[in-house]
Amino acid sequence: MKNRLQTLMEKGSKPLLSIYYTAGFPTLDATIPLAEFLEQQGVDSLEIGFPFSDPLADGPLIQASSSQAIENGMTLSVLFEQLKNLRDRVTIPVVLMGYLNPVLQMGEIAFLEACAQVGVDGVLLPDLPLDYFEKNLKIHYERLGIAPIFLITPETAEARIREIDRLSEGFMYQVASNSITGSEASLTAQTAYFERIAAMQLRNPCLIGFGIHNRETFELATTYSRGAIVGSAFIKQLQAQEGDWEKLVPFLNQFRNKELIL
Amino acid sequence: MKIKICGLFDPANIAAVVTEQPDLVGFIFYPKSKRYVGTNFDPKGIANLPKSTQKVGVFVNEDRDHIISIQTQFAFDYIQLHGEETPEDCAFLKAKGMRIIKAFGVDDGFDFSQLSDYLPYCDYFLFDTATPNYGGSGQSFPWEILNDYPFDTPLILSGGLGVVEVKTFLNSPIPKVEILDCNSKLEKENHHKNLDLVAEVLALTRKTNSGIQPDAAGYYGEFGGAFVPEMLYPNVKELQDQYLFHLHDPEFQREFQDLLKSYVGRPTPLFFSKNLSAHFGGKIYLKREDLNHTGAHKINNAIGQVLLAKRLQKKRIIAETGAGQHGVATATACALLGMECTIYMGEIDIQRQQPNVERMRLMGAKIVPATSGSRTLKDATNEAIRAWINNPVDTYYVIGSAVGPHPYPDMVARFQSVISEEIQVQLKQETGQAAPDYLIACLGGGSNAIGAFYHFIGNPKTQLIAVEAGGLGVDSGKTAATIALGKKGIIHGSKTFLIQTDDGQIVEPHSISAGLDYPGIGPVHAHLSATGLAKVVSVTDEEAVAAALQLARLDGILPALESAHALAYLPKMQLQPDEIVVVNLSGRGDKDLATLIPFLAHEK
Numbered sequence: 001m002k003n004r005l006q007t008l009m010e011k012g013s014k015p016l017l018s019i020y021y022t023a024g025f026p027t028l029d030a031t032i033p034l035a036e037f038l039e040q041q042g043v044d045s046l047e048i049g050f051p052f053s054d055p056l057a058d059g060p061l062i063q064a065s066s067s068q069a070i071e072n073g074m075t076l077s078v079l080f081e082q083l084k085n086l087r088d089r090v091t092i093p094v095v096l097m098g099y100l101n102p103v104l105q106m107g108e109i110a111f112l113e114a115c116a117q118v119g120v121d122g123v124l125l126p127d128l129p130l131d132y133f134e135k136n137l138k139i140h141y142e143r144l145g146i147a148p149i150f151l152i153t154p155e156t157a158e159a160r161i162r163e164i165d166r167l168s169e170g171f172m173y174q175v176a177s178n179s180i181t182g183s184e185a186s187l188t189a190q191t192a193y194f195e196r197i198a199a200m201q202l203r204n205p206c207l208i209g210f211g212i213h214n215r216e217t218f219e220l221a222t223t224y225s226r227g228a229i230v231g232s233a234f235i236k237q238l239q240a241q242e243g244d245w246e247k248l249v250p251f252l253n254q255f256r257n258k259e260l261i262l
Numbered sequence: 263m264k265i266k267i268c269g270l271f272d273p274a275n276i277a278a279v280v281t282e283q284p285d286l287v288g289f290i291f292y293p294k295s296k297r298y299v300g301t302n303f304d305p306k307g308i309a310n311l312p313k314s315t316q317k318v319g320v321f322v323n324e325d326r327d328h329i330i331s332i333q334t335q336f337a338f339d340y341i342q343l344h345g346e347e348t349p350e351d352c353a354f355l356k357a358k359g360m361r362i363i364k365a366f367g368v369d370d371g372f373d374f375s376q377l378s379d380y381l382p383y384c385d386y387f388l389f390d391t392a393t394p395n396y397g398g399s400g401q402s403f404p405w406e407i408l409n410d411y412p413f414d415t416p417l418i419l420s421g422g423l424g425v426v427e428v429k430t431f432l433n434s435p436i437p438k439v440e441i442l443d444c445n446s447k448l449e450k451e452n453h454h455k456n457l458d459l460v461a462e463v464l465a466l467t468r469k470t471n472s473g474i475q476p477d478a479a480g481y482y483g484e485f486g487g488a489f490v491p492e493m494l495y496p497n498v499k500e501l502q503d504q505y506l507f508h509l510h511d512p513e514f515q516r517e518f519q520d521l522l523k524s525y526v527g528r529p530t531p532l533f534f535s536k537n538l539s540a541h542f543g544g545k546i547y548l549k550r551e552d553l554n555h556t557g558a559h560k561i562n563n564a565i566g567q568v569l570l571a572k573r574l575q576k577k578r579i580i581a582e583t584g585a586g587q588h589g590v591a592t593a594t595a596c597a598l599l600g601m602e603c604t605i606y607m608g609e610i611d612i613q614r615q616q617p618n619v620e621r622m623r624l625m626g627a628k629i630v631p632a633t634s635g636s637r638t639l640k641d642a643t644n645e646a647i648r649a650w651i652n653n654p655v656d657t658y659y660v661i662g663s664a665v666g667p668h669p670y671p672d673m674v675a676r677f678q679s680v681i682s683e684e685i686q687v688q689l690k691q692e693t694g695q696a697a698p699d700y701l702i703a704c705l706g707g708g709s710n711a712i713g714a715f716y717h718f719i720g721n722p723k724t725q726l727i728a729v730e731a732g733g734l735g736v737d738s739g740k741t742a743a744t745i746a747l748g749k750k751g752i753i754h755g756s757k758t759f760l761i762q763t764d765d766g767q768i769v770e771p772h773s774i775s776a777g778l779d780y781p782g783i784g785p786v787h788a789h790l791s792a793t794g795l796a797k798v799v800s801v802t803d804e805e806a807v808a809a810a811l812q813l814a815r816l817d818g819i820l821p822a823l824e825s826a827h828a829l830a831y832l833p834k835m836q837l838q839p840d841e842i843v844v845v846n847l848s849g850r851g852d853k854d855l856a857t858l859i860p861f862l863a864h865e866k
């Protein structure tokens with residue numbers, strides 16, 4: 001059965017814009033209204049992060065948003081409570097993203113079942129090992145129609161990329177450079193890597209993320225991929241706008257709507 | 263490394279072979295084999311064999327129902343499928359509750375991708391020399407090709423393995439190979455196994471088996487593994503694939519041992535403390551790791567890992583530190599061996615361990631404060647890991663305790679195991695017996711403890727006691743007693759016990775000693791505790807300080823506050839006069855003066 005994510009990937013060829021934000025940030029109850037707002041702004045899909053105290057792959061911005069969210073009272077049970085009416089209000093695909101430890105405490109299968117129940121389409125757990133996934137969890141993702149999303153990086157060997165492609169559904173999250181989240185470096189040095197992955201003719205499309213922070217990096221990334229994910233740069237804007245989300249519109253539009261910028 | 267003796271069929275020979283205690287034995291149910299067990303093979307004979315040897319039934323393209331009927335009679339631990347069985351066959355038998363070993367004939371052009379479909383159903387893959395007769399050729403194949411094996415299912419190596427081949431293999435083992443399968447090369451006549459050859463092969467692997475080792479995926483029981491994001495996977499995999507090769511290389515060992523001796527000052531003394539013995543009863547010995555260069559056991563591991571980093575042609579070293587002892591040790595090893603060095607240290611620890619910060623700087627290391635979270639060891643570790651993600655190619659991360667993703671816990675344990683190796687020899691010289699009645703060590707991440715325990719693990723003579731930092735008390739909310747409080751979870755890449763909320767957020771620990779102020783514990787200690795191989799206890803800040811001051815007064819030795827936790831367990835023991843206790847004195851207390859001096863004022 002195709003879920004929203006797979007349908008989106010197959011629809012047209014316009015570069016997809018996906019936004020990452022941390023659940024429960026900047027305020028505990030922002031999770032759903034923010035999703036609605038982003039859908040209205042023409043964002044194609046969402047990665048919603050559930051916070052962890054020790055996010056190893058994240059830079060200072062996402063770390064700080066996670067700590068703030070935890071302080072605000074965000075937990076997995078609060079999140080699933082908030083997401084109960086997700087599908088009454090939001091139609092675009094949603095991927096939940098976060099580290100394995102909170103999931104283990106909730107129970108991996110209970111977590112996946114809760115995801116399916118509220119209409120989450122994919123799950124990305126960066127520290128979930130592939131073999132562990134295949135042995136223990138794959139059948140549950142399949143049974144529940146949840147797309148397993150995995151990362152690939154510039155250092156991932158070709159054979160392993162193929163292996164990840166075999167196990168992924170929906171899309172693969174292509175990390176733009178050797179970096180934690182939030183780098184603001186130019187990505188021009190990465191074109192050889194982007195070309196190499198594009199040439200592999202993988203089963204799944206790739207969305208490129210980590211360090212996508214402006215029009216230039218977005219366009220470069222989407223020249224070689226199905227779409228791109230904006231995370232830290234969005235969190236930074238969100239923090240700066242202090243609740244007035246209309247002020248986020250120009251920031252979001254630069255990824256979409258050339259006329260507004262030029 | 264385990265040994266499987268395969269192709270047994272004669273009852274008398276079987277009985278003789280199992281007395282040598284091989285790890286596994288195999289019985290061939292393939293009528294065309296020279297070692298076919300025949301139609302009158304007796305299930306009762308197999309049932310009576312000792313449980314410590316696992317039994318394997320070997321089949322070649324056998325009818326599924328026949329396998330099921332054999333398995334109902336024999337209850338083998340594993341079913342080995344040695345023909346052209348399909349993934350569906352494996353799935354079918356697996357679903358019947360059997361554990362599956364699937365064998366493949368290997369030649370030069372072997373394509374590992376054909377294994378993918380078997381992955382979910384097989385507990386082991388066995389690689390044998392490709393022959394038309396389903397193995398038994400007595401020929402080896404070039405094992406190096408297994409270095410390209412891309413999966414995590416553990417391997418059994420087969421094909422022409424005798425004493426010589428096993429020796430060769432053990433000199434440069436291949437990652438993921440857990441079992442060596444020996445058959446024809448251990449026979450002299452009638453396809454009966456020769457007991458001398460069996461004993462010789464087993465002795466070879468036993469030599470490498472002392473201590474405790476994780477399985478090929480890095481698990482000690484249910485603890486350990488490598489839960490790392492993809493950004494770290496290539497680095498961690500490189501280490502997993504290479505560390506044993508280098509650690510087993512005689513040239514590496516020579517260099518390492520030379521430095522331990524001439525630079526670190528090993529062996530460290532085993533000091534009989536008359537005064538402590540008089541005070542607490544028993545015969546109390548102190549293993550003087552405090553006398554190592556730089557003042558703690560941490561240097562054993564730092565030298566080992568920096569040597570390894572050089573061999574892996576890394577250019578930069580990064581490390582985390584809590585008390586600063588591991589940071590100082592790493593900065594020292596880097597100065598000696600000419601590597602660039604950056605140390606991550608929590609802001610709070612930088613304040614409470616100021617002298618060590620200056621020592622690291624004096625040796626040319628750069629110090630980066632960790633400003634996130636509780637700003638102590640856990641956060642320093644997070645920052646070091648992030649730095650590694652940002653510099654994956656030329657940077658080597660020297661972890662300072664028996665924590666982190668596989669292979670770190672095992673690697674650190676091996677480098678620190680020099681402590682227990684020396685205790686064995688020294689105690690034997692002193693007392694005539696190599697194993698003490700009690701061995702006590704403090705538990706931070708667990709490196710000094712695993713080093714002191716290593717060769718005594720599983721020895722029924724010795725009670726291993728690991729002392730956690732109770733802080734203000736295990737139930738006070740201000741503690742670092744991880745095992746006492748901890749629930750299972752994942753921290754810094756391994757599955758272990760950790761202090762966390764119900765929602766899986768890691769809780770800031772507390773201990774007066776910066777080196778024990780960590781919310782997790784090395785997975786090997788989670789395992790030793792869960793299996794009862796070690797006893798885990800805790801003492802409070804106050805008890806540790808009292809023990810430190812007491813040792814200074816009684817013996818003129820100022821211990822590190824970490825080590826003082828081990829000493830603080832002595833008053834809680836009831837020692838008989840001739841019971842022998844070894845306390846691992848992991849480090850000296852110079853770095854703790856600022857913490858200790860205020861307590862002098864409280865003394866009457």
Ligand SMILES: Cc1ncc(COP(=O)(O)O)c(C=O)c1O
Nearest residue numbers: 587663706707708709710777849
């Ligand atoms: C002297 C000393 N002992 C013990 C420890 C605790 O670490 P581990 O449990 O790895 O030995 C430290 C850590 O800094 C230390 O400096």
